[in-house]
Amino acid sequence: MSQTSFDKTIEAINKGNCSVGKISVFFGTPNKIRYSRSIGELPFDRFFHINRGSFSLINKSGTKISAGAGNIIYLPADVEYESYWEKPEEGEYILFGFTLLNDIGQRISFSNEAILILKDKNAGLNNSFSDAYKKYTEYGLYANIELQSDFFHILYTILRLREKNSLKHGDSSKEIYKAMLYLNNNYTSDITSEKLASMCNLSPTTFRVLFKKYNNASPIKYKNHLRMNHAKEMLSSGLYTVSEVSEIVNCYDLAHFSKLYKNEFGVNPSQDIPKSVEKYK
Numbered sequence: 001m002s003q004t005s006f007d008k009t010i011e012a013i014n015k016g017n018c019s020v021g022k023i024s025v026f027f028g029t030p031n032k033i034r035y036s037r038s039i040g041e042l043p044f045d046r047f048f049h050i051n052r053g054s055f056s057l058i059n060k061s062g063t064k065i066s067a068g069a070g071n072i073i074y075l076p077a078d079v080e081y082e083s084y085w086e087k088p089e090e091g092e093y094i095l096f097g098f099t100l101l102n103d104i105g106q107r108i109s110f111s112n113e114a115i116l117i118l119k120d121k122n123a124g125l126n127n128s129f130s131d132a133y134k135k136y137t138e139y140g141l142y143a144n145i146e147l148q149s150d151f152f153h154i155l156y157t158i159l160r161l162r163e164k165n166s167l168k169h170g171d172s173s174k175e176i177y178k179a180m181l182y183l184n185n186n187y188t189s190d191i192t193s194e195k196l197a198s199m200c201n202l203s204p205t206t207f208r209v210l211f212k213k214y215n216n217a218s219p220i221k222y223k224n225h226l227r228m229n230h231a232k233e234m235l236s237s238g239l240y241t242v243s244e245v246s247e248i249v250n251c252y253d254l255a256h257f258s259k260l261y262k263n264e265f266g267v268n269p270s271q272d273i274p275k276s277v278e279k280y281k
Contacts, residue, residue, distance in 0.1 A: 004111075005109060005110060005111050005112060006110045006111060006115075008108075009100065009108050009109065009110050010110075010159070012102060012108060013100075013155075014233070015233075017102060017103045018100050018101060018102050018103065018108060019100075019101050020098055020099070020100060020101075020148050020151055020152075021044075021098065021099035021100070021101055022044075022098075022099065022144060023096070023097065023098050023136070023143075023144055023147040023148065023151060024044065024095075024097040024098075024136065025094065025095065025096050025097065025129075025132050025133045025135075025136035025137075025147065026094070026095040026097070026133075027092075027093075027094050027133045028092075028093055028094075028095070029088075029091055029092050029093075030053075030085045030088040030091040030093075031088065032088060033084050033085055033088055034082065034083070034084040035082065035083045035084065036080075036081075036082050036083075037075075037079070037080060037081050037082075037083075042077055042097075043077060043099070044077055044097040044098055044099045045074070045075065045076050045077050045097070045098055045099065045100065045109055045110075046074070046075040046095050046096060046097045046098075047072055047073075047074060047075075047095070047096040047098075047117070047129075047154065047158075048072065048073040048074075048075050048093060048095055049071075049072050049093060049094045049095075049096065049125065049126075049129045050067055050068060050069055050070065050071050050072075050073075050091075050092075050093050051069060051092040051093055051094060051126065051129075052069050052090055052091060052092040053068070053069065053085055053086065053087060053088075053090045053091030053092060053093075054066070054067075054068050054085065054086040054087070054090075054091075055067050055068070055071075055073075055083065055084075055085055055086075055091065055093075056083065056084055056085075056086070057073065057081055057082070057083040057114055058081060058082045058083070059079070059080075059081050059113040059114055060079070060080040060081060060113070061113060063113065065114060065115070065116045067116055067119075070119075070120040070124070070125075070126065071116060071118065071119055071120060072116075072117050072118040072120065072125065072158065073114055073115070073116055073117065074110050074111060074114065074115050074116075074117040075114050076109040076110070076111055076112065076113070076114070077099075077107070077109070079112070079113055079114065081113070081114050094129040094130065094132075094133055096129060096132055096150075096151070096154065098151055117158060117162070118158045118161055118162060119165065120161060124157070124161065125154060125157055125158070128150065128153060128154050128157065129154070131150065132147055132150045132154070135147060135150065160185075163181070163184065164177075164181055175200060175202065175210055176200050176202070176207065176210050176211050176214060177200075178199045178200050179196040179197070179199050179200050179207070179211070179219070180214075180215075182196065182199060183196070183219070183222060183223055183226065184226065187223050187226035187227050187230070188227060188248075188249050188250040189250070190250070193207065193208060193218075193219045193220070196211075196219055207219075224260050224264070225264065227249040227250070227251065227260070228249075228260055228261055228264040228265070229264075230249055231245045231246075231248075231249050231257075231261060231269065232261075232264075232265060232272055234248065235269055235272040235273050236272055236273075236274070238273060238274045241273075242254070242257075242258070242269045242270050242273070245257075245269065246269075257269070
């Protein structure tokens with residue numbers, strides 16, 4: 001399966017191959033029912049957080065988005081769409097504008113059209129957007145430094161909530177989503193399959209069968225996959241030795257760590273440390 005624009009941009013962010021340009025934050029209430037945006041009208045991408053009201057958007061392709069309080073719509077720059085509020089007098093929103101640039105200074109985006117990036121019924125990010133607006137209006141010269149941190153916090157929270165919603169509502173994974181969520185956030189822990197099964201109110205045998213059916217791997221292999229991917233990221237940074245990374249991912253037996261790593265990537269851990277850094281160390 002080919003990567004989507006969303007996946008490629010997240011991968012670039014995780015690898016440190018992009019930067020965040022100037023950020024702006026705007027608080028507003030709609031002054032009319034219907035809006036139209038044209039290509040080139042706005043120079044930056046936006047996270048459009050709905051505080052109150054019911055909002056709808058129609059992309060040029062014809063796809064429609066309907067959103068309410070707590071929902072976040074991603075609006076890329078240079079796209080055409082029409083939008084409207086059901087009752088403008090009840091609407092309220094915060095726009096978090098930003099530009100993402102790759103390592104050669106080209107703009108990258110999460111999508112080539114507007115998308116509903118998060119349905120957050122509990123409005124968990126309300127405070128984050130409100131705090132960002134306060135910083136933008138009060139911090140002056142150094143606001144952009146603080147807001148870059150806020151951008152990544154908001155993006156991190158969006159990704160985690162999307163993951164949680166996907167696991168919870170996916171037909172094939174809903175029975176084991178609590179265990180999946182736990183492992184994705186705690187893959188260095190020593191939790192057993194029995195405890196994971198208990199989280200899901202399943203017998204250990206049924207849990208293992210369902211887990212392998214959904215992930216094509218046992219819980220232990222899945223956890224090791226996450227650990228080794230994190231290990232690879234740290235080794236590739238050139239900031240850690242093999243033994244340091246082994247301890248960080250809670251694999252204190254260096255020989256066992258090297259075996260797991262080679263099984264996952266086909267090379268020894270030391271081979272993924274940049275050569276210039278390896279000589280220095």
